[in-house]
Amino acid sequence: MILWINGITNLSYDDQVNTFRLLSAMMSDKCRLVFSADITHDRDTILKAYNDDEGCSRTFIQHAIVRLNKDEGSQIALTSFKYAVDFISDNNPDKMSFVRAYIQATRNIRYPIPGLGIDLQMKKGERLYFHEGAGFSCKYTLEQLQYMVEKAGLRLEKTWTDDKKRVVFCQCTKTS
The missing domain is CATH 3.40.50.150 (Vaccinia Virus protein VP39)
Structure with a gap:
C-alpha cells in the first residue's frame, strides 16, 4: 500500500x-x-482558510518576503502591499480549482535586492504571487x-x- x-x-x-x-x-x-x-468548493470557507482573522496564513505566505529581506539584503516593507487571496473554481473534468495568494502594491515601489543583483519594481495595483503556475492548494x-x-x-x-x-x-x- x-x-x-x-x-x-x-x-x-x-x-x-x-x-x-x-x-x-x-x-x-x-x-x-x-x-x-x-x-470543498465553498468559496467563503476557502477564502477564510487562506485569509483567516488571526493572519496566520498571511504571515506564513508573506514569510517569503521576510526571508528575502534576511537572506538577500533587501528591505522590502510589507506595509507597501495589501495581502489578498482568490479562489478560482473550475468544474471541468480535465481541470481543477485552486487558490491564489498574492500581495498587491498599494503604491509604485522600487526595492533593491542586493543579493540577487536586481530591483523589485512594481506599479500600484500590480500583484506578486507566492506560488508557481496558476495557483496552489487545489480543490x-x-x-x-x-x-x-x-x-x-x-x-x-x-x-x-x-x-x-x-x-x-x-x-x-x-x-x-
Whole structure:
C-alpha cells in the first residue's frame, strides 16, 4: 500500500498527472494507492482558510518576503502591499480549482535586492504571487479526481469523505 496524504495539491495539473503516472508505473496488481485531496468548493470557507482573522496564513505566505529581506539584503516593507487571496473554481473534468495568494502594491515601489543583483519594481495595483503556475492548494470534484487518475493509468476504486465533504481519501489500483 502506498499512502500519500495531501501530496498533490500544490503541483500543476500536468505534474499531478505525471506523478500519478510514475506511481502507477511502480505499482503491481496487488498494490493500492491511497491519497487525500480537498473537495470543498465553498468559496467563503476557502477564502477564510487562506485569509483567516488571526493572519496566520498571511504571515506564513508573506514569510517569503521576510526571508528575502534576511537572506538577500533587501528591505522590502510589507506595509507597501495589501495581502489578498482568490479562489478560482473550475468544474471541468480535465481541470481543477485552486487558490491564489498574492500581495498587491498599494503604491509604485522600487526595492533593491542586493543579493540577487536586481530591483523589485512594481506599479500600484500590480500583484506578486507566492506560488508557481496558476495557483496552489487545489480543490477537486470526484469526477476530476477520477479523470486524473485514469489519465495516469489508475482506477479509482473507493472513496471516503468527512461529514462536511471537505476532504476525500481515494483508493486506486493499477489498470490492467
